Every structure is written in structure tokens, then in C-alpha cells.
Amino acid sequence: MKCHNMGSKGSSHKCKKQSFHGGVHNKRSLVMHDDIRILLMGNPNVGKSVIFSKLTGLDVLTANYAGTTVSYTEGHIHYHGKTATLIDVPGTYSLEATSPAEEVAVNFLEDGANVVICVLDATNLERNLNLALQIKQKDIPIIYALNLIDVAENKGISIDVEKLEKELGAPVVTTVATRNVGLKELLDTAWEYSLKEAIPITPVHISQDERWQEVGRIVENVQVVEHRHPTFWDKVGDITVQPFPGLPIAMLVLTFSMLFVVGGGQGIRSLLLLPILNNYYIPVVTTFVSGFVAEGILLNVLVGEYGVLIKGIEWPFFLILPYVTLFYIVMSFLEDSGYLPRLGILLDSMLRRIGMVGSNIVPVVMGYGCAVPAILGTRAATTRKQRIMITSLVALAVPCTAQSGAFIALLGDQSIIALVFVYLVSFAAIIVAGYILDKLIPGEAEPMLMEVPNLLKPSSSALMQKIWIRIKQFLVEAEVPMLLGILFAALLVETGMLLVIGNILEPLVAGWLGLPIEASLALMLGIVRRELGVLPLLELELTTLQLIVGSLVALFYLPCVTVMAVIIKEFDLKLSLYVLGFTTITAFTLAGIFNQVARLLGFQ
Amino acid sequence: MCLAKYESNMPCIIEQLPEGGLLNSMGLRKGSKVSIKSRQFFGGPLVVQYGSRCLAIDKKIAEQILVKGCAD
Numbered sequence: 177m178k179c180h181n182m183g184s185k186g187s188s189h190k191c192k193k194q195s196f197h198g199g200v201h202n203k204r205s206l207v208m209h210d211d212i213r214i215l216l217m218g219n220p221n222v223g224k225s226v227i228f229s230k231l232t233g234l235d236v237l238t239a240n241y242a243g244t245t246v247s248y249t250e251g252h253i254h255y256h257g258k259t260a261t262l263i264d265v266p267g268t269y270s271l272e273a274t275s276p277a278e279e280v281a282v283n284f285l286e287d288g289a290n291v292v293i294c295v296l297d298a299t300n301l302e303r304n305l306n307l308a309l310q311i312k313q314k315d316i317p318i319i320y321a322l323n324l325i326d327v328a329e330n331k332g333i334s335i336d337v338e339k340l341e342k343e344l345g346a347p348v349v350t351t352v353a354t355r356n357v358g359l360k361e362l363l364d365t366a367w368e369y370s371l372k373e374a375i376p377i378t379p380v381h382i383s384q385d386e387r388w389q390e391v392g393r394i395v396e397n398v399q400v401v402e403h404r405h406p407t408f409w410d411k412v413g414d415i416t417v418q419p420f421p422g423l424p425i426a427m428l429v430l431t432f433s434m435l436f437v438v439g440g441g442q443g444i445r446s447l448l449l450l451p452i453l454n455n456y457y458i459p460v461v462t463t464f465v466s467g468f469v470a471e472g473i474l475l476n477v478l479v480g481e482y483g484v485l486i487k488g489i490e491w492p493f494f495l496i497l498p499y500v501t502l503f504y505i506v507m508s509f510l511e512d513s514g515y516l517p518r519l520g521i522l523l524d525s526m527l528r529r530i531g532m533v534g535s536n537i538v539p540v541v542m543g544y545g546c547a548v549p550a551i552l553g554t555r556a557a558t559t560r561k562q563r564i565m566i567t568s569l570v571a572l573a574v575p576c577t578a579q580s581g582a583f584i585a586l587l588g589d590q591s592i593i594a595l596v597f598v599y600l601v602s603f604a605a606i607i608v609a610g611y612i613l614d615k616l617i618p619g620e621a622e623p624m625l626m627e628v629p630n631l632l633k634p635s636s637s638a639l640m641q642k643i644w645i646r647i648k649q650f651l652v653e654a655e656v657p658m659l660l661g662i663l664f665a666a667l668l669v670e671t672g673m674l675l676v677i678g679n680i681l682e683p684l685v686a687g688w689l690g691l692p693i694e695a696s697l698a699l700m701l702g703i704v705r706r707e708l709g710v711l712p713l714l715e716l717e718l719t720t721l722q723l724i725v726g727s728l729v730a731l732f733y734l735p736c737v738t739v740m741a742v743i744i745k746e747f748d749l750k751l752s753l754y755v756l757g758f759t760t761i762t763a764f765t766l767a768g769i770f771n772q773v774a775r776l777l778g779f780q
Numbered sequence: 781m782c783l784a785k786y787e788s789n790m791p792c793i794i795e796q797l798p799e800g801g802l803l804n805s806m807g808l809r810k811g812s813k814v815s816i817k818s819r820q821f822f823g824g825p826l827v828v829q830y831g832s833r834c835l836a837i838d839k840k841i842a843e844q845i846l847v848k849g850c851a852d
Contacts (some may be wrong), residue, residue, distance in 0.1 A: 206815055269802060269805035269806055270804075270805035272805070274801075274802060299832050299833065300807070300831065300832065302807055302831065303805075303806060303807035303833075306805065306807065307805070307817065331832050333832065384804060385809075388809055394781050401832075414817060414818075415816045416836075417817065417827045417836075418818045419818070419819075419820055419821050422818075512837060517836070520836075521820065521825055521836045522820065524820065524824045524825050524836075524838075525820055525821060525822035525823055525824035526822070534824075534836070580789060622836070623838030623840050623841050624825045624836055624838040625802050625803060625806070625835070625836070625837055625838060626825075626835070626836045627806065627833065627834075627836075627840060628833075628834035628835060628836055630833075683803070725844070
């Protein structure tokens, strides 16, 4: 039973035995005859995904800005002997679809449902009601969740719920979704309403102006706003969008984030993980396996140079995981506080010079975690040009967190300057490639029009949950390909095949790039996962120049197979082939030129 | 006067704005009371407060929004 999300912090009635348990369905399954189909709808960033994850017990990622949910997510709720399919529909400002994410929302309404839960943001009732009145025109029973009432109260906004119910002609349940307040009542109401037959509505065609007048009248009737002095977070929120001190603050935030991940990761590894690995794990496993397996290829495959039991544990858990964890702590904090869109506002005019807009900063920063959600996140962008630009740049020059971990481990110990250098090259590449792509891809960057979320102190339980989801995802997604990659490496090394392949690639790897031929292993493994394009270099004794060249190849090299698959799915085969081509060519060209020039200048 | 040129932190009333589209569904319309919270360098967006919320509006769009001053 998965009722932990509801019961953990709420009051006692929240977790009855027969109550909730969820299941994941990524595809739209056929709705069973007696199933209830519930749509969660509303403006962007009003908390639909939080309500969804609390009600279904499913892990979905939420954040404090518009456009977190770009596709729908579906989950099941079993409650009072009935099963409901709850659909978390991407947020939309109106039913006039202007982006792919909004189209999804409109299509869901067209498909019909037993009940719509329309989530209203109590701090912004007017704009939310504009959408609510549009949804109300459909032949589907509708109930309302008035969310974020705690934030509204802090801002001095009070709403007469009874009056609002009368105005809307439907129940309104007040909720604070992040703290489980009101969710049980919301579910009860949804259950009750799902049994009702929809009363056929003759759509009344009113103009936008007339609708806004109606909204204005309702708001006037139900809402009282008292002037409150801005809170500490309001003030911080205000100054972070002023160029001064906003830009220096941004520099501080980014520098601190980087130091936290790099320094923290190095610290955890050297003080805690490496002693455990070297003093306990490796000796114990090696001794244990040697007791059963005779010397030979099998023993080497298990615990040798590329031993599956050694590297298959060391690389993901002892090497990459600390950085991934720390990165997602920072990332989740930036997301939930609502800071990222502010960074987008500050950087908008600079990003425009390279064909992007401020709001694109969100998927790009996500790309430093993993390119997959970054590319999916581009659905919130309104033009195809923007989507292609972000996808290409992330695939080319944004290292994912696992690869960053590998870079830090590889370069950090030998030369911190080399590490900084590789990242500077990555930034420079984003700027140059952005400039070129902007000229190549037809179309203009859309003017910015973006909601600035309230700056909030993130809820610690939501943060913990989110970080945990991401670490779990990393481990699930990384471990199997990593083991297979290492097994492949071990077999190549033990059978001597690596030398054969190395000799074939010798002109490229040794001649042009100046690396030992064993480095061709990184090129092969790098296709599977980005960090595997770096990690094999750890096993070779390389000079600083070779380390930088190897890192540059890995940085620009083709993104991993998963990312290629996502590009095909989200766009088409053609774009994925372009990406494959320009990443690989850039990798070998730039790294090779760097190597040749450095050697001419006398570096070794 | 267009919104882009209006003084910061002074409330004003929208008299005219580009028809339809996102601006409207985001809640800005004729008669809305707004004030500029911040401006960015090099023609970056303006942060405009309306009610208790803020919107980042491209300077180009802000140039098409006409406003008049108001007493408060």
C-alpha cells in the first residue's frame, strides 16, 4: 500500500487501510467500464503535480515555475472500492492552445472525463478564474481546488469560499497541497461528483472582454485584499530581478553551487568513500571471489582491471553518486525556490544574442543534470526553433551530472585549472554554437512573456522527496548500462581485442589526439553513457594535456544512446543524425586541433 | 505613453494593449493597474507587477502597451 505520501504528515484520518495506492502507467490505458476518469487542470504553476503525486503516491517531479509538466502523467487511485484514473494535465492559461504542452491540455478536455478538478491559485484568483470559466463551458462536472491559501493569507488575500462556490455553481475545496491540507476532502468531493451525470451545457459564446468582466465581478464579490508589508522572501524576490544586485547575486549563487558540488563531492569521496572502497570493499570482494574462481579470464572479468564487481560498483556508487546527489540537492533547491526563472530574466538580453530566450535557461540548467528531461522540457518552449536550439546545445556542450562527476574525478585531483578550462571551453562552445545555429535555423526568438513565480522557501519534505526520486532514477538508469559497458570493456581487455581495435583507430586516437591507443575504449563506451566516455581514462596514466584532450573529446562526443532515442521520438531521425554528426565531428576536430597546437607550443 | 518608457515603481493603468494572445490570458487587459518593478540592461525584459503577481514582459511587447498615470 502506498499511502505514505498522504499519511506521513497529515492528520490521522488521511491513511485508511483501503484508501490509496498508486501504479504507474505511462501510456494512456483504456479506461475500464466502472473506472472514474479525473482530469487535473489549471494555470501553470498552481500545484497540479503536487496534488497529483500526493493523491496517487506516484513519483512525479514538481518545481516552482511554469511548465514543469509538459506531457500528461497518469496515475491510479483506489478509494472507497472504486478505481480512478487521475490525469495530470499540463498547465495552460487558456484553451487557445499556443504551445505543444497546451495542446495536450485541450485534447484531454475534448476526450472527456467524469470530473475535472480545476486547481485555482488563491494568490492569483483573477487569471485562474479566466481559465476556469472556459473549462466550465464543457459538458463535464467540475470541482475546484483553491490551492496555495497559505501563501495567499501571508499576502493578505482572503477569499470567501462559500460565495465563490455560489458564483461558480460547484464545490470549492481549499488546499495546501504541499502540506496535505484539504486533499482528503478534495478526493471525497471528486468521488461524489464523478457519479453525477453531466448536465448538458449549451456553450455560451462570450467575448474575451465579457469573460474578463465576469471574472472581475466574481473577484470583486469574493476577495478582500489587505495591504501587508512584504515578507523577507518577497524582498529577496524583488532584488533578485534587479540587474543590480541581481547579477552579482546570480554570480554568487552559481559559484556557490559549483563549489558545493565539486568541493563537497571531493570531500565525501576522499574522507569517506575512498577509504571504504580501498580498505574494505576491494580487498574483501577480491579475496572472496578468488576463493571460488581460478585464475584466468573469468577471474579478471570479475575482479581484474575492468572487473565487473569492482568497477561496476566503484564507478556508479563511489565515484559518480556523490556528485549526482550534491548536484540534485542544488538543482532541486533552485527549482523549488523559484529562482531559475529570475536568472532567465537577468540573462534574457544576453541569451538573445545566441538565439535563445531567458526562459530557455530552465531546460539548459536541467541539461546539467540529464539531457533527457531537458529535451522533454523544451516542449514548454513555444517555437520549434527554440526546441531544436536547446536540444542541439545540450547534446553538444552541456555535460550531464554523471559526466561532470567523471570530469571532476579525472581532472580535479591532477589539475583544478584543467577542470576549469574544460568548463570554460564548454561555455564558449555553447555561445559559438548558439550563434551559428541561430543563423542557420530560420525563425526569430519569441519575445519573452513569462510569469515570475513567487520566491518561496522550499518545503524540506518536498525537497527530500524530489532529490530521492532523482537519485533513484539515476541508479536505476545508470547501473545496468554501466555494468554492461564494463563487462564489454573487461572482455575487450582480457581477450586482447582492445589492442586490435586500438591499432585500427591508432591514426585518430594516437596520431591526431595524442592519446594512448587504450583510450579508444572510452570512445566505444561513451556511446552508451556520457560518463563512460571519461571513466576509462582514469585507468590510464595520462599527462595533463592528454587529460584535457580526452575530456574535450568526451564533452563534445555524441550524447548517450538514450538521448539519441529521445531526440528521434521528440523530433525525427533526421535531427538525431544531424546531432550525431556535428557532435562527433566537433569532438574530434576541436580536441585534435587543441592537441596539435599545444604540442607545437611545447606542452606534453 | 508606452509602458516601456513609464517610470519604475509608479502605478499606471493600461489603456491599450496588443489584442488576444497570451498577454490577455495571463490576465493583463485594458484597465489593469500595473507597475514596473525592474528593467534589465541591453533591452532585456521588464518585470511588471499586477495584483500580487509579477510578469516578465519583453521590451518589444511593453512598447506596444499604452498606459496612463493614475493617482495612487
